[in-house]
Amino acid sequence: xxxxxxxxxxxxxxxxxxxxxxxxxxxxxxxxxxxxxxxxxxxxxxxxxxxxxxxxxxxxxxxxxxxxxxxxxxxxxxxxx
Numbered sequence: 265x266x267x268x269x270x271x272x273x274x275x276x277x278x279x280x281x282x283x284x285x286x287x288x289x290x291x292x293x294x295x296x297x298x299x300x301x302x303x304x305x306x307x308x309x310x311x312x313x314x315x316x317x318x319x320x321x322x323x324x325x326x327x328x329x330x331x332x333x334x335x336x337x338x339x340x341x342x343x344x345x
């Protein structure tokens with residue numbers, strides 16, 4: 265992401281893609297999910313996190329919700345909410 269910010273003139277909203285074999289993820293749930301994050305609107309992330317915790321019976325402390333703010337040119341601000 266840093267390289268993309270540097271090359272893209274500081275704009276963080278570019279297309280990024282990662283392809284995962286979900287069979288491996290599903291086989292190791294819920295341990296493979298370390299938390300949820302959002303960039304601007306937190307409503308989807310909050311809802312997904314809430315459903316994830318409910319489905320697996322996890323406490324709030326175990327699944328953090330993090331806001332990543334790319335508006336700072338020096339480095340992204342990452343804040344747990």
